[in-house]
Amino acid sequence: MIPQFLWDHAPAMAVAVPLLAAFVCPLVGKYTATGRKAWVLLAAAATSALALFTAWRVYTLGTWVYVFGATVPALSVPPDSGGIPIRIIFEVDAMSALMQVIVAIVGFSVILYSLSADGKRSGLEAYYTLFLLLIASIVGMVSTGDLFNFFVFFEISGLASAGLIAYRVEAGRAVEAGLKYFVVSTLGGIFMLFVIAILYGQYNALNIAMLAERMQFTVLDKIALVLIIGALATKAGAVPMHFWTPDAYALAPSSVTALLVVASQASLYGLFRFTFTLYHLSLNAATVGWVLILLGVFSMFVGVTMAIPQKDVKRLMAYHAISQTGYMLLGVGTGLAVLGNQGMLDAFGRMAIAGGIFHIINHALYKGLLFLTAGAIIYRVGTRDMNRMGGLGHKMKWTMIFFMIGALAIAGIPPFNGFASKLMIYESVYLFNPVLAIIAMVVSILTLASFVKVFHSIFMGPQLPEYEHVKEVPAPMLLGMGILALLVILFGLFPQQVVDLLITPAANALLDQSGYIASILGGA
Amino acid sequence: MFANLPYLAVATLTVIGLSTVLLKRNLVKVTMGLNILTSAVNLLIIVLGYREGGIAPIYTLAPQTYMVLPTPQALCLTSIVIGVATTALLLSFTMVIYRKYGTVNVDEIRELRE
Amino acid sequence: MQMSKIVRLSADIMYPFVVIFGLYVIMHGHITPGGGFQGGAVVATGAALVIVAHAFHDVKAMIPKILLYLQESGGLLLFIGAGLAGMLLGFPFFFNWLANSGSLFGMPVPIGPNPGELNTAGFLPLMNIAVGIEVWGGLTLVILYMLSGVGKEGY
Amino acid sequence: MKRNLTILLLIVFAGILLVLAAGFTYGTPLASDMDDYFIRFGQAQIAANNIVTTIVFDYRGFDTLGESTVLFTAVIGVSLMFRRFFGGEDDADE
Numbered sequence: 001m002i003p004q005f006l007w008d009h010a011p012a013m014a015v016a017v018p019l020l021a022a023f024v025c026p027l028v029g030k031y032t033a034t035g036r037k038a039w040v041l042l043a044a045a046a047t048s049a050l051a052l053f054t055a056w057r058v059y060t061l062g063t064w065v066y067v068f069g070a071t072v073p074a075l076s077v078p079p080d081s082g083g084i085p086i087r088i089i090f091e092v093d094a095m096s097a098l099m100q101v102i103v104a105i106v107g108f109s110v111i112l113y114s115l116s117a118d119g120k121r122s123g124l125e126a127y128y129t130l131f132l133l134l135i136a137s138i139v140g141m142v143s144t145g146d147l148f149n150f151f152v153f154f155e156i157s158g159l160a161s162a163g164l165i166a167y168r169v170e171a172g173r174a175v176e177a178g179l180k181y182f183v184v185s186t187l188g189g190i191f192m193l194f195v196i197a198i199l200y201g202q203y204n205a206l207n208i209a210m211l212a213e214r215m216q217f218t219v220l221d222k223i224a225l226v227l228i229i230g231a232l233a234t235k236a237g238a239v240p241m242h243f244w245t246p247d248a249y250a251l252a253p254s255s256v257t258a259l260l261v262v263a264s265q266a267s268l269y270g271l272f273r274f275t276f277t278l279y280h281l282s283l284n285a286a287t288v289g290w291v292l293i294l295l296g297v298f299s300m301f302v303g304v305t306m307a308i309p310q311k312d313v314k315r316l317m318a319y320h321a322i323s324q325t326g327y328m329l330l331g332v333g334t335g336l337a338v339l340g341n342q343g344m345l346d347a348f349g350r351m352a353i354a355g356g357i358f359h360i361i362n363h364a365l366y367k368g369l370l371f372l373t374a375g376a377i378i379y380r381v382g383t384r385d386m387n388r389m390g391g392l393g394h395k396m397k398w399t400m401i402f403f404m405i406g407a408l409a410i411a412g413i414p415p416f417n418g419f420a421s422k423l424m425i426y427e428s429v430y431l432f433n434p435v436l437a438i439i440a441m442v443v444s445i446l447t448l449a450s451f452v453k454v455f456h457s458i459f460m461g462p463q464l465p466e467y468e469h470v471k472e473v474p475a476p477m478l479l480g481m482g483i484l485a486l487l488v489i490l491f492g493l494f495p496q497q498v499v500d501l502l503i504t505p506a507a508n509a510l511l512d513q514s515g516y517i518a519s520i521l522g523g524a
Numbered sequence: 525m526f527a528n529l530p531y532l533a534v535a536t537l538t539v540i541g542l543s544t545v546l547l548k549r550n551l552v553k554v555t556m557g558l559n560i561l562t563s564a565v566n567l568l569i570i571v572l573g574y575r576e577g578g579i580a581p582i583y584t585l586a587p588q589t590y591m592v593l594p595t596p597q598a599l600c601l602t603s604i605v606i607g608v609a610t611t612a613l614l615l616s617f618t619m620v621i622y623r624k625y626g627t628v629n630v631d632e633i634r635e636l637r638e
Numbered sequence: 639m640q641m642s643k644i645v646r647l648s649a650d651i652m653y654p655f656v657v658i659f660g661l662y663v664i665m666h667g668h669i670t671p672g673g674g675f676q677g678g679a680v681v682a683t684g685a686a687l688v689i690v691a692h693a694f695h696d697v698k699a700m701i702p703k704i705l706l707y708l709q710e711s712g713g714l715l716l717f718i719g720a721g722l723a724g725m726l727l728g729f730p731f732f733f734n735w736l737a738n739s740g741s742l743f744g745m746p747v748p749i750g751p752n753p754g755e756l757n758t759a760g761f762l763p764l765m766n767i768a769v770g771i772e773v774w775g776g777l778t779l780v781i782l783y784m785l786s787g788v789g790k791e792g793y
Numbered sequence: 794m795k796r797n798l799t800i801l802l803l804i805v806f807a808g809i810l811l812v813l814a815a816g817f818t819y820g821t822p823l824a825s826d827m828d829d830y831f832i833r834f835g836q837a838q839i840a841a842n843n844i845v846t847t848i849v850f851d852y853r854g855f856d857t858l859g860e861s862t863v864l865f866t867a868v869i870g871v872s873l874m875f876r877r878f879f880g881g882e883d884d885a886d887e
Contacts, residue, residue, distance in 0.1 A: 589750065
């Protein structure tokens with residue numbers, strides 16, 4: 001029934017289908033509301049299916065190389081070229097596949113939620129067009145094996161996110177937040193272009209595998225590394241460059257925020273990909289690893305301390321998002337710091353990386369869930385100020401349960417998924433440096449304290465008279481949240497299976513630079 | 525020193541652009557700074573691909589076949605269009621902010637500062 | 639606010655030439671410097687010229703907005719469709735299935751410097767046309783949207 | 794204080810760029826094998842005289858799709874910003 005070529009070309013189609021849907025969306029969406037909803041849902045479902053299929057095939061059959069415009073999809077190096085890849089190549093290894101799983105799950109649930117939650121707004125055809133473009137750009141960012149192609153998708157995600165953040169123009173502040181984000185993102189893009197120019201000028205290649213093969217680690221390469229870490233850490237919202245995050249996350253519509261979390265994780269993926277695959281051992285792994293660790297520790301600590309006094313529920317969650325990004329940087333940074341030392345790498349380095357990567361998928365799930373519940377509360381109550389909420393647990397039981405699941409997961413309480421990944425990070429980081437592990441635990445306790453307070457002030461207490469008429473949110477919104485909540489619980493109950501199935505291959509793929517190069521250049 | 529004059533031009537443009545973005549408080553000037561930065565990077569990419577004595581990589585009525593590198597020109601084309609799109613969106617944000625607050629000076633737009 | 643009659647008349651006379659020059663740049667993208675983006679930008683400049691010369695409110699009703707939307711989406715659909723068509727024939731995305739095929743735009747070119755022949759290059763001219771249409775519609779729409787936001791009080 | 798920091802950053806960046814100027818020599822690229830491939834085979838494979846166009850639309854055609862998409866995104870973003878002046882209705886705010 002489904003044409004075979006759709007599956008044969010799944011990595012490319014996972015980008016092409018949302019793009020195609022986005023190009024048609026302004027025309028369809030302008031005239032029929034029902035048609036628009038059906039179209040967007042269909043496109044999101046198709047994209048998720050293609051991304052999941054790609055991921056499944058990569059996990060079972062190994063790295064999938066897809067060459068655009070060659071005579072055969074797998075012909076990465078033309079025979080007459082003397083061993084250099086010349087076309088744009090998608091290289092989906094296990095790490096990329098993991099990110100595709102995240103995009104597929106979160107993207108679909110968010111669209112499901114958004115179709116119901118944002119149904120009464122204006123300019124929806126453009127809104128959903130940007131939504132689809134953002135999904136397409138994230139899929140592109142995580143699957144591409146080409147530096148310049150990564151930059152192009154980076155720019156698409158920057159423009160689409162900025163438009164979505166500024167969506168509520170009448171608020172004024174939203175446009176400001178969008179502008180702030182956009183200036184930062186554009187600067188990041190320009191730095192990336194500098195990096196591309198420097199690397200291209202030296203090695204005359206744009207393919208990541210080819211660049212990694214030719215990497216000499218000259219002074220210019222060091223400059224490029226600094227610039228690229230700066231650009232991508234900014235986009236991921238790590239602490240010294242986090243100033244755009246609270247505004248953007250708080251003022252965007254809630255469904256957009258849940259997707260923005262994934263978009264910033266795609267930048268984080270880029271950061272890991274470039275440090276591990278592009279530079280690998282040629283960089284001074286300990287130094288760069290410590291840079292990532294310090295970024296992570298500052299993010300964790302500053303994020304959580306800034307979060308505690310917030311009154312605005314989404315702003316609070318945004319600071320927690322910064323704090324959780326710190327855990328990923330801490331875990332993966334620890335792994336990077338011991339990259340050159342095989343003994344330490346086997347002792348705890350691999351586990352630290354796996355913990356950091358596991359935290360990426362867990363964070364996407366529970367943070368998405370939390371932002372969606374915040375959106376559900378705001379949808380019914382009409383305010384973001386927690387001091388004016390209270391007693392909502394009486395009327396919004398499902399939302400309360402979902403919020404509780406998300407809050408316990410982010411605080412790292414068993415049996416939810418946050419616990420599993422945080423435990424891996426604590427254990428491995430403790431072997432590396434006990435102080436770091438203790439800081440991580442303290443941050444986790446502070447997170448719990450913060451969320452207990454939030455939970456209490458939103459849901460507990462007597463029912464307030466002004467919220468007499470408040471009802472539970474519509475079923476599609478609950479379904480969107482339910483998918484994420486179910487996965488949060490499942491990942492928490494069976495962490496070992498998930499780690500074996502998804503996380504360990506991804507961590508190994510990240511560490512295996514020669515394998516990445518070999519699948520393009522063919523055993524070189 | 526003078527042989528590398530194009531690179532010095534890139535450096536000058538970059539510093540001008542970056543200082544405009546970081547030091548100016550006017551949103552239109554910030555946009556202009558970003559444009560200057562984009563031009564600087566584009567110039568860098570083009571300059572990296574120049575070969576002494578090469579011609580434009582087009583075979584139509586070409587006097588010789590020794591050509592400059594074509595890839596930088598293609599990258600630059602892409603980057604220019606991205607720059608145009610970025611500028612359009614930035615300026616429209618600025619216009620909306622101006623309508624809302626009556627100013628484009630970031631110091632006077634204080635709503636997001638705590 | 640209107641410009642003087644001389645300016646308006648000159649803009650009207652210039653407009654067809656600007657459009658034709660833009661279309662020329664689009665069509666000859668695979669032979670001479672130029673291509674879809676550059677040509678599309680030239681054509682959009684023509685539209686901007688007319689809008690500047692006449693007052694925006696006078697020409698607003700004359701501009702077919704739905705056509706611009708169609709151009710924008712249609713151009714991109716043609717682009718991605720040209721890429722996808724190769725897939726139906728069993729090749730990867732963006733395989734140049736028209737080059738050297740003998741059909742439309744399918745003539746081979748002599749190797750080395752040559753005078754240039756329009757009917758070559760496979761799907762490159764198709765894509766140039768697609769991008770040209772898209773940029774034409776897109777940039778004109780940007781101009782229109784921005785102008786529609788000018789000169790009113792408050793939000 | 795912040796201003797001084799910014800100026801310091803600028804000086805550092807200028808230094809970086811001077812290093813860059815020293816690393817490359819104008820007129821002689823350090824490596825050119827990929828581009829030589831395009832110049833040598835582009836005409837035969839794509840049957841087009843303009844090598845830049847063959848790269849833009851064929852060898853790196855997917856980038857160009859992304860680039861057109863960036864422009865499309867910008868147009869959609871601008872239309873979202875000014876939707877009220879194009880006959881859009883007000884919406885229920887959060």
